[in-house]
Amino acid sequence: MSLLCTTFVSTQIIMAPSKFATVESAPPIEVFALNKAYVEDTFPQKVNLGVGAYRTDEGKPWVLPVVRHMEQKLAADETLNKEYLPVLGYEPLASAATCMLLGSDSVSLKEGRATGIQCLSGTGALRVGAEFLARIGNHSVVYSSNPTWGNHSLVFLNAGFTSYRSYRYWDAAKKALDFDGLMEDLRNAPENSVIILHACAHNPTGVDPTQDQWKQIADLIEERRLFPFFDSAYQGFASGDLDRDAWAVRYFDSRGFEMVCAQSFAKNFGLYNERVGNLTFVAKDRSVIEPVRSQITLLVRANYSNPPNHGARIVGTVLNDPVLIEQWKSHIKTMADRIISMRHGLRERLEKLETPGTWNHITDQIGMFSFTGLGPLAVDKLIADHHIYLLKGGRINMCGLNSGNIDYVAKCIHEVVTTTQEASL
Numbered sequence: 206m207s208l209l210c211t212t213f214v215s216t217q218i219i220m221a222p223s224k225f226a227t228v229e230s231a232p233p234i235e236v237f238a239l240n241k242a243y244v245e246d247t248f249p250q251k252v253n254l255g256v257g258a259y260r261t262d263e264g265k266p267w268v269l270p271v272v273r274h275m276e277q278k279l280a281a282d283e284t285l286n287k288e289y290l291p292v293l294g295y296e297p298l299a300s301a302a303t304c305m306l307l308g309s310d311s312v313s314l315k316e317g318r319a320t321g322i323q324c325l326s327g328t329g330a331l332r333v334g335a336e337f338l339a340r341i342g343n344h345s346v347v348y349s350s351n352p353t354w355g356n357h358s359l360v361f362l363n364a365g366f367t368s369y370r371s372y373r374y375w376d377a378a379k380k381a382l383d384f385d386g387l388m389e390d391l392r393n394a395p396e397n398s399v400i401i402l403h404a405c406a407h408n409p410t411g412v413d414p415t416q417d418q419w420k421q422i423a424d425l426i427e428e429r430r431l432f433p434f435f436d437s438a439y440q441g442f443a444s445g446d447l448d449r450d451a452w453a454v455r456y457f458d459s460r461g462f463e464m465v466c467a468q469s470f471a472k473n474f475g476l477y478n479e480r481v482g483n484l485t486f487v488a489k490d491r492s493v494i495e496p497v498r499s500q501i502t503l504l505v506r507a508n509y510s511n512p513p514n515h516g517a518r519i520v521g522t523v524l525n526d527p528v529l530i531e532q533w534k535s536h537i538k539t540m541a542d543r544i545i546s547m548r549h550g551l552r553e554r555l556e557k558l559e560t561p562g563t564w565n566h567i568t569d570q571i572g573m574f575s576f577t578g579l580g581p582l583a584v585d586k587l588i589a590d591h592h593i594y595l596l597k598g599g600r601i602n603m604c605g606l607n608s609g610n611i612d613y614v615a616k617c618i619h620e621v622v623t624t625t626q627e628a629s630l
């Protein structure tokens with residue numbers, strides 16, 4: 206029988222209505238809908254500042270040279286096969302990722318109180334960690350910053366949390382962290398609440414607490430008996446320095462917190478579609494590690510059974526190789542530096558054009574995203590009149606800027622800010 210599908214038209218059978226006839230369409234995911242609109246736009250000067258991925262100065266995706274090298278090596282290695290990985294993943298990846306996060310001096314690592322589990326990129330690590338906390342740890346309330354990455358609520362509610370709440374984060378008037386609001390909201394959080402903390406390069410604002418503020422946050426989390434859940438999607442990618450970007454997580458670790466951290470290798474390795482991630486779990490007592498791992502084994506087994514090998518082997522090999530890791534560090538520096546130079550370029554142009562408002566926040570913020578402060582009218586006009594695509598909250602991906610489009614983008618921002626006269630968000 207042919208495997209090709211053929212069209213079958215029945216005139217005989219009267220179909221009963223589908224039992225799914227009452228299913229309503231779910232709302233579109235903003236970032237994917239925006240990307241689709243960009244792709245379908247035929248305007249030659251269109252600019253995509255929406256999608257959360259790195260682009261070169263030529264506006265192209267970048268496969269890191271060290272990744273290309275590893276792929277060629279893996280393809281040529283006939284000793285490798287396609288057997289299943291263990292349920293908790295490729296151990297050289299999980300242990301190297303945990304060490305990269307906590308640092309080789311970590312006391313919890315030395316004492317065997319920290320462990321890593323390979324997961325399906327950052328989202329998968331968030332989901333496994335959330336399921337573990339909801340089902341096994343009996344946590345039901347989770348707090349994330351307002352605003353936050355659009356997927357946090359979906360992940361935590363689907364994982365079994367029954368109450369998703371926000372703590373204040375962005376002070377729109379000052380275009381800066383609302384630290385007092387954050388502290389007040391955490392102070393009022395019920396004991397045992399899980400607190401999602403962006404490890405660095407907060408998405409979408411690009412604004413991180415200072416080290417002193419992190420210390421106060423840690424004090425409060427300890428005092429109020431809250432549970433820290435770090436989300437680390439940009440280590441190394443934010444500042445170009447792996448240690449600097451891990452400061453907050455390492456500080457909590459050094460204070461002996463029990464915590465989890467979801468790590469993504471999508472951005473810093475450019476491995477978006479390979480889904481390489483790690484869930485680091487830190488306990489107060491090493492005797493907890495084996496039972497926790499065994500429970501997570503069952504959660505994973507019931508979900509996707511075991512993770513994929515290809516990307517894990519790339520990252521696991523690079524992180525464990527003294528020569529390759531240096532190459533990779535130079536790549537993350539290239540990406541981080543390009544983003545920083547685009548920040549300076551955009552700010553400089555807007556200031557030169559005397560665009561109303563202040564623009565220092567563009568260079569004060571860190572990481573892939575900038576929360577521009579552009580209001581909804583300005584965003585609408587940028588998309589509709591100028592074919593510049595950005596999220597409706599005013600977030601732009603700095604990597605979408607390049608030497609070929611930065612003048613155009615600055616000119617259009619100037620135009621919409623001047624004509625909308627909108628108070629910035």
Ligand SMILES: Cc1ncc(COP(=O)(O)O)c(C=O)c1O
Nearest residue numbers: 257326327328354408438469471
């Ligand atoms: C804050 C944050 N967490 C997690 C992720 C997860 O990304 P991924 O699942 O692609 O690793 C992202 C990606 O944009 C993010 O920005």
